[in-house]
Amino acid sequence: MKLRKLVSVAMAGVMTLSLAACGGSGTADTTAAPAASTEAAADTTAAEAGETEAKEAAPAGGVAKEDLKVGFVFIGDENEGYTAAHYKGAMEMKDALGLSDDQIIVKWNIPEDETAQDAAMDLADQGCQIVFANSFGHESYVIEAAKEYPEVQFCHATGFQAASSGLSNMHNYFTAIYEARYVSGVVAGLKLNQMIEDGTVAKDACKIGYVGAYPYAEVISGYTSFFLGVRSVCPDATMEVKYTNSWASFDLEKEAADALISDGCVLISQHADTTGAPTACEAAGVPCVGYNISMIATAPTQALTSSTNNWGAYVTEAVQHVVDGTEIPVDWCKGFSDGAVLITELNEAAVAPGTKEKVEEVEAKLAAGELHVFDTSTWTVKGETLDTYKKDDGNEYISDGYFHESEFASAPAFDILIDGINTIDN
Known part of the structure; x- marks a missing residue:
């Protein structure tokens, strides 16, 4: 494991998962809602009682929904309109695919510097099979993360370098x-x-x-x-x-x-x-x-x-590709005809x-x-x-x-x- 990965793992161990952090000026990662731990405990109790249902089998090359983790690297937080719209899209995806809160990990207030690479790599280390980043200046750092984690899909909004990067796990998206x-x-x-x-x-x-x-x-x-x-x-x-x-x-x-x-x-x-x-x-x-x-x-x-923008249109489609084990488009852009704007x-x-x-x-x-x-x-x-x-x-x-x-x-x-x-x- 490379040094940067070791640092990311160490950081992941000490980070506090608190939804309240999304309103602050510092960087933080959270699950989608604070109720995740309660839900996890309930699931454990059900398992012990033998009442849990069998996992849905993942398609060949895909991922069972129960095993999914989806990461987001956001330039701001819910108090800033651009990121608020992206987070809304993330929540629409969660609901559409029936995911639980603890399957969504968000990195808030990530600047357009090496912090973005560290955030993306940490999400990969936490088990996310797909990572989204939402700011133009994140792109070069996300590309570096994609090189380090070829098994993880990285999707970047507003950028243009995915096609020229030569990376099969790097994707650009925007709306019309x-x-x-x-x-x-x-x-x-x-x-x-x-x-x-x-x-x-x-x-x-x-x-x-x-x-x-x-x-x-x-x-x-x-x-x-x-x-x-x-x-x-x-x-x-x-x-x-x-x-x-x-x-x-x-x-x-x-x-x-x-x-x-x-x-x-x-x-x-x-x-x-x-x-x-x-x-x-x-x-x-x-x-x-x-x-x-x-x-x-x-x-x-x-x-x-x-x-x-209705970012949920893309995020849902991209995550569904991971579930199905199918290819995510290198470039994606849709408008009124697809409900994306x-x-x-x-x-x-x-x-x-x-x-x-x-x-x-x-x-x-x-x-x-x-x-x-x-x-x-x-x-x-x-x-x-x-x-x-x-x-x-x-x-x-x-x-x-x-x-x-x-x-x-x-x-x-x-x-x-x-x-x-x-x-x-x-």
């Missing part, structure tokens, strides 16, 4: 969140039209603001799809994007939203993980669209909806009349493949319509009249700065 951002943009555009009609906003001053985390393709794809959704119903809109250079900072996100509002933005959206922007919008009386979770509790008069509930106190009906229409078209978010007839670059776009991977991303987002790999690839959007750093 750009579809949900487009729909949330439609909601925002309808609100802008209402504001124009009632005289709140001048038609020639219809500028929206966007609080972005980093200038990565993931964020560019997100704010562009949102903007195209807005423009599909409100063609006069323009956008200003302000980066925080942080995935989750309440203060920086609130500060960015305040700055955008001061600069004349009349509606705010975000690709950042806290409630900072909606807090600023509620105070300023500016409508907003969130991400990951509903922001209505934070901005009851201003939050319209949020784009969000959605928008949160519409705030009837804030959205424009007719929003629900329009949302249903657009979602149906996306699910049926009748509507392509990055249709090249709807956007230009320096006044020109693009008919070709090749990246370093050698793929041609524009064909059949639209940019084929997340089709060559699960991670977002759209990194084009289109007309109508202005970006600034924090």
Whole structure:
């Protein structure tokens, strides 16, 4: 056993399994619920009484459900929207597959450094047959863990290196969140039209603001799809994007939203993980669209909806592959047609009349493949319509009249700065 494995085993022996740790700032691992020990004791008593049922036989190459352990490496905790959505997906998987609480082990608040590798390896040492990690910066460390544990499956959200790693046990996954951002943009555009009609906003001053985390393709794809959704119903809109250079900072996100509002933005959206922007919008009386979770509790008069992911769709599928002994896709990305993305509930106190009906229409078209978010007839670059776009991977991303987002790999690839959007750093 290598030194790193010995360290991981030693750490596992001294770690306290406490669900309360998920709310703290330090790293910790927990089972899904504190009742696990009680359930285990009950199982033991039943076994002694000869009342336990025989284990379900595992398929050849698979794992019996009773023997499963599933590990999660999370960048945050349940108080941060992005991780909260991932944890919700983990719990949906647990319920769907009938797993017990002690079969789910979570590592909370794991930073994007070697701690991520240690966490992933410790989960493998604890017997997890499959390990998930949810932050972009975890990827290189998860790959190193996958090299050390070829018998364990490692699944990483938002990354792009699985295919090139040459590892059969390394996988990338993401959702077609750009579809949900487009729909949330439609909601925002309808609100802008209402504001124009009632005289709140001048038609020639219809500028929206966007609080972005980093200038990565993931964020560019997100704010562009949102903007195209807005423009599909409100063609006069323009956008200003302000980066925080942080995935989750309440203060920086609130500060960015305040700055955008001061600069004349009349509606705010975000690709950042806290409630900072909606807090600023509620105070300023500016409508907003969130991400990951509903922001209505934070901005009851201003939050319209949020784009969000159903991570349970992937996690359940991937774990089922382990149970069945079948291959997990190297890259996975699904959208409305598979229930992997959605928008949160519409705030009837804030959205424009007719929003629900329009949302249903657009979602149906996306699910049926009748509507392509990055249709090249709807956007230009320096006044020109693009008919070709090749990246370093050698793929041609524009064909059949639209940019084929997340089709060559699960991670977002759209990194084009289109007309109508202005970006600034924090």
